[in-house]
Amino acid sequence: xxxxxxxxxxxxxxxxxxxxxxxxxxxxxxxxxxxxxxxxxxxxxxxxxxxxxxxxxxxxxxxxxxxxxxxxxxxxxxxxxxxxxxxxxxxxxxxxxxxxxxxxxxxxxxxxxxxxxxxxxxxxxxxxxxxxxxxxxxxxxxxxxxxxxxxxxxxxxxxxxxxxxxxxxxxxxxxxxxxxxxxxxxxxxxxxxxxxxxxxxxxxxxxxxxxxxxxxxxxxxxxxxxxxxxxxxxxxxxxxxxxxxxxxxxxxxxxxxxxxxxxxxxxxxxxxxxxxxxxxxxxxxxxxxxxxxxxxxxxxxxxxxxxxxxxxxxxxxxxxxxxxxxxxxxxxxxxxxxxxxxxxxxxxxxxxxxxxxxxxxxxxxxxxxxxxxxxxxxxxxxxxxxxxxxxxxxxxxxxxxxxxxxxxxxxxxxxxxxxxxxxxxxxxxxxxxxxxxxxxxxxxxxxxxxxxxxxxxxxxxxxxxxxxxxxxxxxxxxxxxxxxxxxxxxxxxxxxxxxxxxxxxxxxxxxxxxxxxxxxxxxxxxxxxxxxxxxxxxxxxxxxxxxxxxxxxxxxxxxxxxxxxxxxxxxxxxxxxxxxxxxxxxxxxxxxxxxxxxxxxxxxxxxxxxxxxxxxxxxxxxxxxxxxxxxxxxxxxxxxxxxxxxxxxxxxxxxxxxxxxxxxxxxxxxxxxxxxxxxxxxxxxxxxxxxxxxxxxxxxxxxxxxxxxxxxxxxxxxxxxxxxxxxxxxxxxxxxxxxxxxxxxxxxxxxxxxxxxxxxxxxxxxxxxxxxxxxxxxxxxxxxxxxxxxxxxxxxxxxxxxxxxxx
Numbered sequence: 053x054x055x056x057x058x059x060x061x062x063x064x065x066x067x068x069x070x071x072x073x074x075x076x077x078x079x080x081x082x083x084x085x086x087x088x089x090x091x092x093x094x095x096x097x098x099x100x101x102x103x104x105x106x107x108x109x110x111x112x113x114x115x116x117x118x119x120x121x122x123x124x125x126x127x128x129x130x131x132x133x134x135x136x137x138x139x140x141x142x143x144x145x146x147x148x149x150x151x152x153x154x155x156x157x158x159x160x161x162x163x164x165x166x167x168x169x170x171x172x173x174x175x176x177x178x179x180x181x182x183x184x185x186x187x188x189x190x191x192x193x194x195x196x197x198x199x200x201x202x203x204x205x206x207x208x209x210x211x212x213x214x215x216x217x218x219x220x221x222x223x224x225x226x227x228x229x230x231x232x233x234x235x236x237x238x239x240x241x242x243x244x245x246x247x248x249x250x251x252x253x254x255x256x257x258x259x260x261x262x263x264x265x266x267x268x269x270x271x272x273x274x275x276x277x278x279x280x281x282x283x284x285x286x287x288x289x290x291x292x293x294x295x296x297x298x299x300x301x302x303x304x305x306x307x308x309x310x311x312x313x314x315x316x317x318x319x320x321x322x323x324x325x326x327x328x329x330x331x332x333x334x335x336x337x338x339x340x341x342x343x344x345x346x347x348x349x350x351x352x353x354x355x356x357x358x359x360x361x362x363x364x365x366x367x368x369x370x371x372x373x374x375x376x377x378x379x380x381x382x383x384x385x386x387x388x389x390x391x392x393x394x395x396x397x398x399x400x401x402x403x404x405x406x407x408x409x410x411x412x413x414x415x416x417x418x419x420x421x422x423x424x425x426x427x428x429x430x431x432x433x434x435x436x437x438x439x440x441x442x443x444x445x446x447x448x449x450x451x452x453x454x455x456x457x458x459x460x461x462x463x464x465x466x467x468x469x470x471x472x473x474x475x476x477x478x479x480x481x482x483x484x485x486x487x488x489x490x491x492x493x494x495x496x497x498x499x500x501x502x503x504x505x506x507x508x509x510x511x512x513x514x515x516x517x518x519x520x521x522x523x524x525x526x527x528x529x530x531x532x533x534x535x536x537x538x539x540x541x542x543x544x545x546x547x548x549x550x551x552x553x554x555x556x557x558x559x560x561x562x563x564x565x566x567x568x569x570x571x572x573x574x575x576x577x578x579x580x581x582x583x584x585x586x587x588x589x590x591x592x593x594x595x596x597x598x599x600x601x602x603x604x605x606x607x608x609x610x611x612x613x614x615x616x617x618x619x620x621x622x623x624x625x626x627x628x629x630x631x632x633x634x635x636x637x638x639x640x641x642x643x644x645x646x647x648x649x650x651x652x653x654x655x656x657x658x659x660x661x662x663x664x665x666x667x668x669x670x671x672x673x674x675x676x677x678x679x680x681x682x683x684x685x686x687x688x689x690x691x692x693x694x695x696x697x698x699x700x701x702x703x704x705x706x707x708x709x710x711x712x713x714x715x716x717x718x719x720x721x722x723x724x725x726x727x728x729x730x731x732x733x734x735x736x737x738x739x740x741x742x743x744x745x746x747x748x749x750x751x752x753x754x755x756x757x758x759x760x761x762x763x764x765x766x767x768x769x770x771x772x773x774x775x776x777x778x779x780x781x782x783x784x785x786x787x788x789x790x791x792x793x794x795x796x797x798x799x800x801x802x803x804x805x806x807x808x809x810x811x812x813x814x815x816x817x818x819x820x821x822x823x824x825x826x827x828x829x830x831x832x833x834x835x836x837x838x839x840x841x842x843x844x845x846x847x848x849x850x851x852x853x854x855x856x857x858x859x
Contacts, residue, residue, distance in 0.1 A: 065122060066149050067130040067142065072115040076234040076262075079227025080109070084117050087218065091201050092124075094216065099190075099202040101211035104220035105368040105380060106302040107256025107295075110205035111182055113220060117203070118178070125200075127177040133184035133204070136192070143167060143193050146179075168195040175199045183207075185366065187214045207306070207368035222253040222380075231255070232272065235262025243272035250279055252329075252381045257299050263290040284389040287382065303386045306367040316350045317360035321369060322395070324379055325387040326403045326438050328430035332377045334361075336406055336431070349402065397444060403435050404448040411455045425459030432456050440475075445483045450476060450490045457497045464654065464690035466505050473498035489525040492518050496533040503540050506696045506732050511540055531560030535575045542582055545738055545774040554579040570606065573599050574613055581620055587779050587819065589627045596621050615644040615655070622662055626669060627780065629826065635666040657686035657701075664704055668711060677708035696739060699728035703743050706750075715750045722747045741770035749788055757795045764789040783815035783826075787833055794837055802841050809834040823857045831858065 090100060102110050118128055129149070131142035140160065147154040147167040154163050171177065172195035181204035184190060190204065191214070204215065211217040223231070228248035233239050235258070251257040265275050267290065279286050288300045297305070310317055324332055337351050351357050361377065364370045370379045388396060410428060425432075432452050439449040453476040460469035476494045484490065499514035515537045522530045534557035541550035554575060561572040576595055583592035600617045607614070618641035625634040642659035649655055660683035667676035684701040691698055706721030722743050729740040744767030751760035768785045775782050786808035793805035813830040820826055831854045838847035851858070 063123075063126060064149070065118075065128040066146070068118060068128065069111075069115060069130060072112055073119075074112065076231055077112065077116060078231050078234070079223050080113055080116065083113065083220065084120060087113075087117055088121050090216065090218065091203075097216045098198045098200065099194075099204070099215035101204050101206055101215040101217045102220055103206045103209045103211065103217055103368065105254075105383070106207055106306065107254050107299050108220055108222065108368075109255040110220055112255070114180055114182070114203050114205055118180075125176050125178045127174075127200070128180070129177070130180045130182065133181040133189065136186075136189055139181065139184070139189060139193070140164075164192070168193070171195040171200060172197050173199075177201070178203065180204070187211055190214055208366045209368065210362075210366065223248075223255055223258070225249065225253055228253040228255075228258055231258050232262055232265075235259065236265035236272065238265060238272050240272045243276065247272055247276050247279070250276065254299065254380060254382055256295060256302075257287060257382055259295070260287060260290050260298060284382070284385045287386070299382055300386050303369075303383055304390065306369055307387070307390070310363060310367065310369070314360065314363040317363040319350055320357070320360045321364055321379075321387055322391060322399045323403050323406065324370065324377060325384040326400055326435055328434045329381045329384055330378045330430070331427070332431060333410075333427050334372075334375055334377060336410055336428075339406065339409065397442065400435070400438055400442060400444055401446070401448075404439065404446065404452060407432060407435055407452055408448045411452065421455070421458055422462050425455070425463070429456060429459055440479060443483070445479050447490055450480060450494065454493045454497050457494070457501065461497070461501045461504055464504075466501055469501045470498065473501065487521065487524065489521060492521050492525070492530075492533060495521070496536060499540075500536050503536070503543070508540060508544055508732075515540060531557045531564065531571070531575070534560060535578060538582075539578060542578070542585065544733075547582060547586055547774075550582050551579075554582060568602055568606075570603075570613065573602050574616075577613065577616055577620060581623075584620065584624050584627060586776070587627065587781075589624045593621065593624050596624065610644055610647065612645070612648055612655070615641045615648070615659070618644070619659065619662055622666060626665065629669075629820075629824070631666060631669040635663070635670065638663040638666045652686055652689065654687065654690055657683045660686070661701065661704060664708070668704075668707060671711070673708050673711045677705065677712070680704045680708055694728050694731060696729060696732045696737075699725040699732070699739060699743070702728070703739075703746060707746060710746070710750050710753065713753075715753045719747055719750045722750065736770045736773060738771065738774050741767045741774070743767075744770065745785055745788060748792070752788070752792050752795070755795075757792055760792045761789070761796075761801075764792055778815050778818055780815060780819050783812040783819075783830070786812040786815075787830060790833055790837065794833075794840055797840060799841070802837055805837045806834065806841070806843075806846075809837055828854075828857050 087100070087102070091098075094100075102113060104110055118130075122128060129146050131139055131146075133139040133142075144154060144160070144163045144167065147163060147170070150167070150170055152166045152170060154166065171179075177200035179193075179200065179202045181190065181193075181202065183206070184204045185206050185208045187208065187210060190202075194202075202215070209217055209219065222228075225245060225248050228251075229241060229244035232244045232247060233241070238244075247261060248258065251261060261275055261279075264270075264286070265272065270278075275286075284300055288298055290298075307318070307321075310321075320337060323337065334354075334357065338354055338357055339349055339352065351360070361370070361372050365372055369383060370377055372378075391399065407428065411424060411432075413424070432455065436449055436453050436456070439445055453472055457469045457472045457476070460466070460472060473494050477491060477498070480488055480491050480494065495514050495518035499511045499518065502508070502511040502514065515533065518533050519537070522533060534553045538550045538553035538557060541547075541553060557575045558572065558579065561569065561575050565571045577599055580592040580595040580599070583589070583595070596617050600614055600621075603611055603614045603617070618637040622634045622637040622641065625631070625637065638659065642656065642663055645653065645655045645659050660679040664676040664679035664683065667673070667679065680701065684698070684705065687695075687697055687701055702721045703725035706718040706725065709715075709721065710718035726740060726743040726747070729737055729743060733740060744763050748760045748763030748765075748767060751757075751763065764785065768782070768789055771779075771782055771785055790805040790808035790812070793801035793808070796802075809830060813827065813834060816824065816827045816830055831850065834850055835847055838844070838850065
């Protein structure tokens with residue numbers, strides 16, 4: 053046998069597919085330059101696998117690389133490697149080109165060895181294996197030592213053991229738009245960019261579109277309209293001159309090969325085609341055997357899932373990373389369009405069930421809903437869009453759209469939430485009737501959205517519609533509606549009604565989930581907040597401490613509901629004037645929520661507000677002001693300027709300034725706050741009452757007694773509309789107003805001062821322990837009034853009665 057020979061003529065370039073020359077080729081210069089750098093700087097590896105989905109331009113890239121850097125090689129040889137027969141034929145053909153003693157009558161192995169020996173003995177050569185999808189096949193052609201370079205193109209990304217894999221991505225959108233305009237001969241940058249996005253920047257699809265537009269003389273806008281109407285049907289037309297197949301055909305061929313090798317893998321692919329193309333969670337697809345609705349579903353463990361992923365990745369039909377999957381939007385269109393209508397509906401039902409199973413794992417906490425939603429929302433949106441388009445509006449679709457509405461509400465995307473809920477309600481009414489039980493959750497969800505937006509009249513109307521449906525049905529989730537309606541009643545100061553609905557919610561939750569469930573604990577927390585508003589602080593403390601113990605048993609020490617309990621405990625201790633404990637719980641809540649939600653979350657804003665109030669109570673005004681300002685800054689990221697929460701934030705900034713002695717500045721903030729609340733609550737509110745009282749106290753500090761009395765009287769009158777006669781907040785207002793009356797030294801006002809001081813004293817004696825500082829304060833105010841009246845008889849008797857607490 054003859055030894056290795058050299059090429060007789062330098063710069064031999066054989067089998068190069070020059071028909072691939074494309075004058076419109078754009079956007080890949082950087083990739084080609086990087087590829088050349090890889091090829092000539094690799095120390096141990098000389099084999100490079102350029103992989104990517106069909107139609108992404110792998111073959112074109114290698115052709116352009118050869119055109120650019122052909123002078124770096126003495127020999128370039130191109131081979132088709134779709135299957136072993138073609139590859140062997142071309143490889144032995146190289147031996148004939150090299151004038152090696154190839155003998156057709158000898159064993160193929162001998163001829164192969166001749167070519168491999170030549171390659172092992174020579175340098176400065178480049179072999180191209182085009183469309184090689186089987187890494188094992190490559191081993192057939194490798195010499196003992198690879199002294200030249202090998203480029204191969206493949207849909208299969210699994211080359212790590214045999215070559216250096218280099219993934220070719222989609223074309224940059226700007227270059228895609230440029231290509232479309234050059235190829236079609238139509239200049240319209242905006243439409244070109246829009247069309248490039250619709251086609252997912254896939255070069256083969258761009259080529260087909262450009263060819264169609266050129267041939268039909270339509271505009272880019274016309275093509276967009278036709279594509280939106282016909283989708284994948286349009287992509288079957290106009291086979292590119294430099295590619296054997298259309299986008300549809302190459303995809304169908306890949307699906308046929310998958311169907312032959314692992315047909316069950318198509319179950320995964322079909323399901324993915326009804327989801328958003330990017331970041332599809334892998335764990336969405338693994339379902340255990342207990343779900344009877346998925347009896348024939350094949351993916352029951354991660355091992356099966358991974359085997360399907362491997363098969364689909366071999367053809368670059370999908371991409372995968374550690375936690376998620378993705379597929380090109382055009383592949384999705386083609387896969388869906390290739391399914392019979394009955395299979396489309398069956399697949400959509402499967403997808404809706406998979407999504408429902410994932411969302412049902414949330415325990416209704418804001419953290420769990422927002423965390424799950426962040427991963428699932430794009431897929432929920434896409435799947436429910438398909439449900440609407442296919443008129444497949446099932447209970448599962450309703451539940452998923454309701455979950456979407458919850459997510460958008462909790463992330464303060466109120467417009468999106470309203471759109472989702474209203475679309476759901478409209479479709480249910482049209483498809484299933486206005487009395488359908490499935491409307492309860494969308495009505496309640498939309499009502500809660502308006503509650504969060506402080507549009508309480510709209511919220512009330514929607515809750516009433518939900519409650520009417522509950523009264524006619526056997527709904528098992530009425531506890532949630534009762535609970536949220538209770539929050540609305542609490543917010544609008546309808547305390548007796550709120551108590552009724554919280555109790556009903558507790559009964560429903562205990563029946564459905566048990567006394568120690570998260571749902572029951574959260575409703576109990578809302579009931580405790582009501583008790584605090586009713587001045588029943590000890591009972592509220594008891595419930596909140598029980599809640600924390602239960603939650604710690606369920607979730608350890610860090611959970612959003614535990615943070616909420618700490619917020620309410622802080623409020624309870626504030627009511628009891630135990631300010632050190634108030635601050636302690638407020639700091640615990642803030643630290644926990646920052647860790648769970650991040651520093652810019654609305655819950656963190658609420659925590660900052662509560663901590664600021666605790667610091668005010670301890671006369672730490674500068675630090676309090678800093679927390680109030682931080683709270684305001686966070687909330688303005690999510691809320692409009694006329695939201696009642698913003699009114700609270702402005703009021704508390706004013707409170708800090710007032711305590712710092714900047715009374716006129718404080719009044720400016722109080723007035724802004726009052727204006728927002730008067731607009732939101734035309735019939736009055738406790739918040740507006742607080743702001744009236746605050747304005748009055750600021751005027752009091754400025755010595756403007758007439759203005760002080762005016763605002764304090766308005767505030768007290770409004771408080772009396774909402775509080776019982778023995779509420780401790782009324783006692784505070786009685787003291788403030790009585791003090792202003794004393795400042796006038798007028799007999800009429802002094803009589804009123806004595807009356808109000810006595811009322812405050814009676815409330816505090818009823819609510820607080822003997823000797824409490826507030827009782828002492830009320831007594832001292834009363835003594836001042838008696839002294840100003842020169843009523844020494846009452847002065848002496850009062851002094852005698854309370855001498856023990858005055859010393």
